[in-house]
Amino acid sequence: MSTESLTFTEKYDLLGCIQCGRCTGGCPVTVRADLNVRQFVNDAYDEEKLDELARLAEIWDCTACHTCAVRCPKGLKPLEVLIGLRSLIVESGKVEPRVRDALQSVLLEGNPWEKSRAMRQDWMEGLDVRIAEPGEYVENLFFVCCTNAYDPRVQVTAKNMVKILNKTGVDYAFLPEDESCCGSEVFTLGEEGLFEMLVEDNTEFLNEFSAGRIVTLSPHCFTTYKTHFPDLKHPVIHYTQLMDELIQEGKLAWKGELPKKIVYHDPCYLGKQGGIFDEPRRILKSIPGVELLEFNRSRERSLCCEGGGGKMWVESESRKERLADTRIKDAKAMGADLVAAACPFCILTLEDAMKGLGYEEEMRVAEIMELLGEFVEV
Amino acid sequence: MIEKPKIGVYICHCGINISSTVDVETVEEYALKLPNVEVARTYSYMCSDPGQALIKEDIKEHDLNRIIVASCSPRMHEPTFRKAIQEAGLNPYFLEMANIREQCSWVHQDMEEATAKAKKLITASVAKVRLLEALESTEVDAEPAALVIGAGIAGIQAALDIADAGFKTYLVEKTPSVGGRMAQLDKTFPPLDCSACILTPKMVDCASHPNIELLSYSEVEEINGYIGNFDVKVRKKARYVDFDKCTGCGDCATECRVADRFPSEFDEGMGKRSAIYLPFPQAVPAKYTIDPEHCLYLKRGKCGKGPKCQEVCGAGAINFEQEDEFVEFKVGAIIVAPGFDPFDPSRKPEYGYDDYPNVITGMEMERLVSASGPTGGKVLINNGEEEIEPKEVAFIKCVGSRDESVGNEYCSRVCCMYTAKQAHLIREKLPDAKIRIYYMDVRAFGKGYEEFYDRVRRENVRYIRGNPSEIFKRGNKLVVKVEDTLNSRPLEDEVDMVVLGVGLEPRAEMRQVMDLLRLSQSGDRFFLEAHPKLRPVDTATDGVYLAGCCQGPKDIPDTVAQAKGAASSAMIPLARGKVTIDAQVAEVNEATCRGCGFCVEICPYSAIEMVTVNRFGHEIEVARVNEALCKGCGSCSAACLSDSIQPKSFRDRQILPQIAALGVMK
Numbered sequence A: 001m002s003t004e005s006l007t008f009t010e011k012y013d014l015l016g017c018i019q020c021g022r023c024t025g026g027c028p029v030t031v032r033a034d035l036n037v038r039q040f041v042n043d044a045y046d047e048e049k050l051d052e053l054a055r056l057a058e059i060w061d062c063t064a065c066h067t068c069a070v071r072c073p074k075g076l077k078p079l080e081v082l083i084g085l086r087s088l089i090v091e092s093g094k095v096e097p098r099v100r101d102a103l104q105s106v107l108l109e110g111n112p113w114e115k116s117r118a119m120r121q122d123w124m125e126g127l128d129v130r131i132a133e134p135g136e137y138v139e140n141l142f143f144v145c146c147t148n149a150y151d152p153r154v155q156v157t158a159k160n161m162v163k164i165l166n167k168t169g170v171d172y173a174f175l176p177e178d179e180s181c182c183g184s185e186v187f188t189l190g191e192e193g194l195f196e197m198l199v200e201d202n203t204e205f206l207n208e209f210s211a212g213r214i215v216t217l218s219p220h221c222f223t224t225y226k227t228h229f230p231d232l233k234h235p236v237i238h239y240t241q242l243m244d245e246l247i248q249e250g251k252l253a254w255k256g257e258l259p260k261k262i263v264y265h266d267p268c269y270l271g272k273q274g275g276i277f278d279e280p281r282r283i284l285k286s287i288p289g290v291e292l293l294e295f296n297r298s299r300e301r302s303l304c305c306e307g308g309g310g311k312m313w314v315e316s317e318s319r320k321e322r323l324a325d326t327r328i329k330d331a332k333a334m335g336a337d338l339v340a341a342a343c344p345f346c347i348l349t350l351e352d353a354m355k356g357l358g359y360e361e362e363m364r365v366a367e368i369m370e371l372l373g374e375f376v377e378v
Numbered sequence B: 001m002i003e004k005p006k007i008g009v010y011i012c013h014c015g016i017n018i019s020s021t022v023d024v025e026t027v028e029e030y031a032l033k034l035p036n037v038e039v040a041r042t043y044s045y046m047c048s049d050p051g052q053a054l055i056k057e058d059i060k061e062h063d064l065n066r067i068i069v070a071s072c073s074p075r076m077h078e079p080t081f082r083k084a085i086q087e088a089g090l091n092p093y094f095l096e097m098a099n100i101r102e103q104c105s106w107v108h109q110d111m112e113e114a115t116a117k118a119k120k121l122i123t124a125s126v127a128k129v130r131l132l133e134a135l136e137s138t139e140v141d142a143e144p145a146a147l148v149i150g151a152g153i154a155g156i157q158a159a160l161d162i163a164d165a166g167f168k169t170y171l172v173e174k175t176p177s178v179g180g181r182m183a184q185l186d187k188t189f190p191p192l193d194c195s196a197c198i199l200t201p202k203m204v205d206c207a208s209h210p211n212i213e214l215l216s217y218s219e220v221e222e223i224n225g226y227i228g229n230f231d232v233k234v235r236k237k238a239r240y241v242d243f244d245k246c247t248g249c250g251d252c253a254t255e256c257r258v259a260d261r262f263p264s265e266f267d268e269g270m271g272k273r274s275a276i277y278l279p280f281p282q283a284v285p286a287k288y289t290i291d292p293e294h295c296l297y298l299k300r301g302k303c304g305k306g307p308k309c310q311e312v313c314g315a316g317a318i319n320f321e322q323e324d325e326f327v328e329f330k331v332g333a334i335i336v337a338p339g340f341d342p343f344d345p346s347r348k349p350e351y352g353y354d355d356y357p358n359v360i361t362g363m364e365m366e367r368l369v370s371a372s373g374p375t376g377g378k379v380l381i382n383n384g385e386e387e388i389e390p391k392e393v394a395f396i397k398c399v400g401s402r403d404e405s406v407g408n409e410y411c412s413r414v415c416c417m418y419t420a421k422q423a424h425l426i427r428e429k430l431p432d433a434k435i436r437i438y439y440m441d442v443r444a445f446g447k448g449y450e451e452f453y454d455r456v457r458r459e460n461v462r463y464i465r466g467n468p469s470e471i472f473k474r475g476n477k478l479v480v481k482v483e484d485t486l487n488s489r490p491l492e493d494e495v496d497m498v499v500l501g502v503g504l505e506p507r508a509e510m511r512q513v514m515d516l517l518r519l520s521q522s523g524d525r526f527f528l529e530a531h532p533k534l535r536p537v538d539t540a541t542d543g544v545y546l547a548g549c550c551q552g553p554k555d556i557p558d559t560v561a562q563a564k565g566a567a568s569s570a571m572i573p574l575a576r577g578k579v580t581i582d583a584q585v586a587e588v589n590e591a592t593c594r595g596c597g598f599c600v601e602i603c604p605y606s607a608i609e610m611v612t613v614n615r616f617g618h619e620i621e622v623a624r625v626n627e628a629l630c631k632g633c634g635s636c637s638a639a640c641l642s643d644s645i646q647p648k649s650f651r652d653r654q655i656l657p658q659i660a661a662l663g664v665m666k
């Protein structure tokens, strides 16, 4: 059966749903938005109602945290119903200009940030970076992620990575500048055609390289490659796994101390979806001086920061407290000096919240790689 | 072939199951023209009395010596028709069944094609039936004794029934006491009998019954043989307490140097026990056991200046020299009743079971409301800060059941009712508490169950339709994150305590029992019965029967009913004193057997062994089939390189012409 011929009901297995409500019950955005994903799973059965459903504003409130999918007892992915509805809007061309521009930019420049492809490796300036050549074997092949490559706030992740790799003598190389967006946000924004194209092109591009594994810097690329790229020939890991390995093997030399109370925020794409919980914590704990705290809602119960699901380009209409604000307030209440994460989107949303709340003086939001850059001898 | 074959072909309509897709009349006409066919007939239900009578009369009247029944799968009715033709004086193995239902009418729509296929299947049967040889089944004596593995309510009931019928019964229980999970329950749902009151007398009977040999704190190590003749070896684990001397006074446990230090299994870890212990006050046998994992003397060779228990035991029962003992015996039938494991909610970390002391399981709740439990029956819970009497209690159903995310698709069948029961018990103790039960369906299917559910709701227990997704903490309250699906409202309900209605899972260590008896699992990982409807207590291994939750989740009424069913099945060979060994088994041609032993390895029933024979003065090895164990599956014959082992009635010379007649082989 080809996917083309599947009805909405078949494609999303709507009849498998028992309307138990676990999806909506777990959905983090229900506290601030009108989104009820279970209701959509129920209502989308009526094909004639689809256009009407697609016009509801709340379909854009989903952050693609995947809590609904992880919790569903019947193996459905409720959020994909919302994505399916988004795709009806995208197809009709009636999408918000910011979304349209981001998608256009992925198509033309290989990134959603409306930056030119030629600038993709500008972050490397002043660094001695090894670049991969097709066919030449490398143990760790790095995929940098559009956000890490272009956003000045999080470029530090990639930069520090290079410095540490050069120092430790790990066999690595970064992809050349034809590297394109993994499509994570293209998928969640509902641009099905573009996403399919990215899967095809990226699979072909990445398979030309000979590598032990692909190391991703963003959890979004990590999970997207793992779940949506069936023909990718390389195993994919997240950089926290590699750093954890290096620390366990004693390959990183520490300098200085960070006598701070750090609380780690689990990115949804790394934890809930990727199953990586312990590595980032082990890394943080090994930084000299660090006292690691735990959110009450951590690991499998982590609260989403609302950075995914295309939310970088769609502002929520709700005026209620943002989840990133809740997160920062919780961190503050427990006496944390620093909130650490290992995801560019989390860093951007959490830091924004911290600044908005006026905690800049007493608190800091940092990428794990940022801290490693400061406390590892390079 | 000495006599000339005279074949009768009987084509069944099976109501309209066959005749609506296969033109049976045309098939009849066709069959009559096949070689050696004397009679062909159709009938609405061949398996009915008149249907069988038709065949019997024809055998006499037309002197038939081979019969083909073209109907359904031989699985169900081959025995029926064998018996029928035997009654008419024919060897029962002169029968061939052409399966024109499962292999034809049920799987095809086109009448013309289905009819053509039915004809082919019958042609093939004609090709084979003439080549069949007469076989004689044999009988062997059956040992009039039974083994029951596991002494929960299932094993106890089965053992008592068999023993009451006058047969020796060995009841093997792994833990120090019989009783299983039921012993841990406080009250049991409908109509709320006190579990101990109805169970304890049965437990005591197990120990005192003249026909029951209770082997507690024991495990089956080895089972060999076949129905009627199983050789069993049991390991009696050392208790380090002389069974005959121990009076059960308990002075040792009170005085033990590490008294009340270890989580009590019986109290689900909420109460404590000593290194020397009785699992619970009504334990049977009432004999103490030293837990070698925790006893200082056994673990480190030293317990203060000398073991305290030994010092205080007036009966001189403590014996650190004791070793495991082995007992061996023979039985004719085996009942398997090792029960279930409650689902471990650590596998659903979103419920915070590992993080919050006031998130507990249904099993823990049983102990908490029990007068013999760790709180003496008071509902007290630690909310992380202090011990409180909860004002708001939440129950979550279907935890670990009906949930693909943990690999359990089935419904556990007891949690709907036990959460209702527990809500009622809490209502009795805490009249003002706010009690909510979160559910996705309420399955109150048993006798008196719906009535009980009605009663519990009217006791002001709120049923909220939504399966919670997450539990986290806010202040000293637990937050249940859930949607009330009846009004589409996402909720964050704050409560003092959450009870997880955990489901039932197959025992983690069931593999050991599976391997001992070569049992199979069904898709849900519980033990597989021989037929889901008609043989619910039998297994694929003759003489081995299932009882209780090892076969699937069950409440106590169903467990007891099944245990009684298993006991009655097990008693058939014991009461007859003999078992019939089917004649359709594999046979070795010792003259051509090369002694390679491939068949021994391949046989799934371990029915073949190598024996030494004398061939013209040379000692050589050949394969020999144990006819009681062989199921005639034919795996051996596929493996044998010299065609020396073949199942009777399925020899190459019998089935190759049959296959050729189908026209699928050159």
Ligand SMILES: Cc1cc2nc3c(=O)[nH]c(=O)nc-3n(C[C@H](O)[C@H](O)[C@H](O)COP(=O)(O)OP(=O)(O)OC[C@H]3O[C@@H](n4cnc5c(N)ncnc54)[C@H](O)[C@@H]3O)c2cc1C
Pocket (backbone or CB within 6 Å): B149, B150, B151, B152, B153, B154, B155, B172, B173, B174, B175, B178, B179, B180, B181, B182, B185, B187, B188, B189, B218, B219, B220, B337, B338, B339, B340, B341, B342, B362, B363, B366, B414, B418, B421, B507, B512, B513, B547, B548, B549, B550, B554, B555, B556, B557, B559
């Ligand atoms: C929380 C909870 C509450 C319940 N409340 C009710 C209720 O109110 N009413 C009701 O009708 N039902 C209730 N049930 C269901 C009830 O517990 C079961 O129906 C019953 O216990 C099943 O009995 P069983 O003998 O099959 O298994 P078990 O009780 O599990 O007994 C199995 C026995 O076999 C032993 N064993 C295991 N492996 C071996 C081995 N290899 N060798 C030797 N021995 C072995 C075990 O130690 C155990 O003693 C409840 C269940 C739960 C989880």
Ligand code: SF4
Pocket (backbone or CB within 6 Å): A016, A017, A018, A019, A020, A021, A022, A023, A024, A038, A041, A068, A071, A072, A073, A074, A075, A076, A078
């Ligand atoms: S969790 Fe799954 S089964 Fe339950 S309501 Fe949502 S989609 Fe349906």
Ligand code: SF4
Pocket (backbone or CB within 6 Å): A023, A026, A027, A028, A029, A037, A061, A062, A063, A064, A065, A066, A067, A068, A069, A078, A079
């Ligand atoms: S993915 Fe997250 S935000 Fe989107 S519907 Fe599911 S639970 Fe809600």
Ligand code: SF4
Pocket (backbone or CB within 6 Å): B255, B256, B257, B258, B275, B276, B290, B294, B295, B296, B297, B298, B303, B307, B308, B309, B310
């Ligand atoms: S030897 Fe010591 S630790 Fe062991 S049971 Fe006796 S008193 Fe307890």
Ligand code: SF4
Pocket (backbone or CB within 6 Å): B397, B398, B399, B401, B402, B410, B411, B412, B413, B414, B415, B416, B417, B441, B442, B443, B501, B503
């Ligand atoms: S018995 Fe009730 S609670 Fe238990 S699994 Fe079935 S539906 Fe869920």
